Amino acid sequence: MNALIMYYSRKGRTEQLAKTIQSDLGCDILKIEPDKPFGNFVSVLSRESHDRNKPENGTHAVTAVPDLSGYDVVLVGYPIWQTEMPEFLAQFLEACDFAGKTVIPFATCASTGIQPSLKRMSTVVGTDCDLLNPLCFGAGHHDDYRSWLNKTRELAELAANKDDDRDQDDSDASDEEDGNA
Template structure:
């Protein structure tokens, strides 16, 4: 089966990684688009996201849900926002059918790491096996080539 890459990126960090993975794994690529794009300074976006979280306002994605039947594994990439995944990414993922799929996350951030978002990922990707997360922080990260090798070995054995 063919790999697919589902990702969101605002400033390009996750997008670069998504494009690299798509080219290395020969996969299709789909950007997860929020109902309203996040424009302006990081500070402005941070206050918008904080306000939404406080009011428990869950933003949605406008990306049509793809038919995943012919795809496996499914790479899922996003930036960490306030120690979690962006709400509209969770909304989009929760509407995909991941039953029987292997989901390989790639998560970008400054420093906080991917632990919180990976918990959310498990919750929203019901029926998927989460494997080999790649974490890429501005101040700490994993070795991409080593990870790519491990993922390729895993795909060959699938």
């Protein structure tokens, strides 16, 4: 499967979910690391507030922006912080090129769910991709993992076929340019 999982995890829950998904899908995985590790709950809150207000001198990812050109599907995982995705991750995603991709967000949380974070997510990944099939696990919020996984496999298949159709269209167009019937 031409899929990449990109994720951040402070305490390991999102990482555990990312690794389960990787083993079920058999795809690549990339952990996004901040320049300074996040500490306890209170320090995360104060750094998040700073990062959201003054991003220029806030937390940045040290992970290099990946080349996504070889992937049809990109899964993006994060912990929910104050109903949102971590700000440094949002800024990292802004630098990635999601054009033409199927983007699947997943998160772990206490109870809020992933929905409130998807507005920001859709802004940072841009309008030129399909943002679909979100998954969230928390104490008070549990999506059905098996049906999510089946849907993800279906979406990956559709995305791969879309790619094949595009390649065929390109080759038809170049045949026409060359005067081939």
